[in-house]
Amino acid sequence: MTAKSKEREPAATLPVARVCVDVPLPHLDRPFDYLIAAADDAAAQPGVRVKVRFAGQMVNGFLLERVESSTHAKLAFLDKVVSPERVLDPEIARLARAVADRYAGNLSDVLRLAVPPRHARVEAQATTAAAEEGEPVEVEPARADERSAEQGSVKPGNAERAGDAQVGGEPAGSAAASAISSPVVGEAVASAGPGGGGAAGDSGEAVVSAGPGGGVAVGDSGEAVASADPGGGSTPGESGEVVASTDPHSGVAHGDPGGAVASFEAGAMASAGDGRGGEVVSGWADYPAGPAFLHALSEGRPARAVWSALPGEDWPARIAEAAAATVRAGKGVVVVVADARDLERLDRALSKALGDGRHVALNAAAGPSERYRRFLAASRHRVPVVVGTRAAMFAPVADVGLVAIWDDGDDLHAEPRAPYPHARDVLLTRAQLAGCAALVGGFARTGEGQLLLETGWAKEIVATRGTLRARSPAIAPTGDDPQLARDPGAVTARLPSLAWQAARQALQGGAPVLVQVPRRGYLPSVACAECRTPARCPHCAGPLGLAGARSVPTCHWCGRAAAAYACPACGGRRLRASVTGARRTAEELGRAFPGVPVRTSGRDEILDTVPGDAAVVVATPGAEPVAEGGYGAVLLLDTWALLTRADLRAAEETMRRWLSAAALARPAPAGGRVVVVADGSLAPVQALLRWDPGWFAARELAERRELGFPPAARMASLTGKAEAVAELLDATRLPPGAEVLGPVPASDDQERMLVRVSRGKAAELARALHEAASVRSAKKAALPVRIQVDPAELL
């Protein structure tokens, strides 16, 4: 179109483009200014993809904003606007920056996660469709050829079929512990502005009553509160740190806890007052705070809740109702689930609640072009609701009113690519920045969810004990006899008589039985041979491990040997390694119940549903099929393997898996039974028996506070060659009070160091690490170091 680059004229107004270039180097993690040619004036809008000459080569980038002038002397011209499509929503741009800051990462890395690769053909097609507007748009008719990449033409707004198609595309099971991260709200608050003083208290008293500083943020109080500073004095919130650019010494940006929570309560009253609204409220009426929450959503208020779902809950329907209420308020919704199976269920529920064409499902399994097509449907605001697996956490929607995550303890919510953000934290940050509602739901409750409640950032949605009694299956523990367990060949070894009876009764009644067995491959950990208390390092409380049969127990975290280890619970000096049970359970059970069909659901083949007939269904955690009418009995076997895993979150994860499986049983009045083969005095077992995930989460969180674990403290892990890690640490201006643990050997000649700080110093730590990484990358340090803030697995 234009002649030579020399002759280009800058655009008349706002001729300077601030561009985020797509290079992964930390020291280049800032916008660069380019001149916009007059010819590009119209297309060069914020959010478009651009190509620029950067350091002698052409690189891609995103146009972040247009400004009048630059401080930089001589600017180059934007080479070109790749497409006028504004794929980077301003809301997402802000979110991405906050996420990068929190995780000590680069904006460009986060944008790679947030904006799917462009697919020019899809963009052109979708443009055509959009131009025709009107009725439900069939996209392909003209160019349906193109091997139509995807099976069948999918209406831009309709994810239904696509959802079905994806089933089983992603591994549904999840093994390791869930990610350890914490509500980031603090950073988000950053933009809320300088707040008042520091927050008092370290122990989790909700410092909800924020000061007059009054940002929009509620959560920041949480940050401050959560800081595990032993001294408990006032800690600058993380927010303060991020705000630092403006006001380095501002303390915690005090939120306006009223904003969300109070209005939520106001809603409760209103709704309690008018008593009806049943048509809206539906299943949420089973929870005292449910109707109020829904009411708040339908009025577009930023209510925030942590929801403990009832056993047997049709959670996709509940989320769909919440989405519908938000849509009714004229706002957008983003929902993230862990895997394709959950997504499919939610997708169906949304089709039912919203009708066709009001939502899209985003997930990796859809393939690049379909994925981009759906992204565009959201980005162009043609649908108000986006659901998906973790990549959907960044999905653009018009005027976001609600972000929701289901089963936030599932480790699939942790993004495995740099900077390793966790979907829960991203969504909470998003809620904070956008001032929208948030829903964190699951059968279980994570430490992070509990923290949101204890800090007053979110409100609890739980059923009353009465409702719970009516809905829960009958749950009983049965001792796991170590004598029998030594003989894994015998069926009865793994199937105590109580479990066997429950199963047989259910089968005789024509109901299916679910048997949950852990997957193999957990890291061996050690525990007291006497009382089975997991062995922890006397120095840093990290988990101990045994390298060989005769070796000295050594800490997985700080590497110290604990030669004279004595169990803090019983004083025992002998340790034993726990070994995971085998997976022959299915065949064994087949023999135990002759004539009954045995089906398995696991890693390789995951069943979504099973009919409501007598059958034994053996499943690994996370792969349990939903049974029509619910299971007559659920058996939780080989629990020892789960409970003694080396991971920090072993107990929480165990709880999550048990509750998720037990939730599939019929209620006790309908004959549903759950038998957990574990000692009834163990805390997770207690919590299961009483169906009290809140109690358990509070207990977990209290313990983590004591031990200085996330989410009560914040940790960063640095992995790489020893000298590289040392170099990075050396360049890091660690916040005062930072604890450095390690080194611990990692895979092939790599090592790992951990840095622990109080939550109040979390932002400071992230910034310091990013800065240090910048220094290293600026001087072309060859050896890479992986920086993970709140790493998914903490051994």
Place this chain on the structure above:
DNA sequence: ATAATAACGAGA
């Protein structure tokens, strides 16, 4: 990758 710039050293 490459271009600008600082640093350096040899010959006037």
Place this chain on the structure above:
DNA sequence: CTCGTTATTATC
């Protein structure tokens, strides 16, 4: 002291 060459560093 200047020019020409080479390290350094920033990358609009």
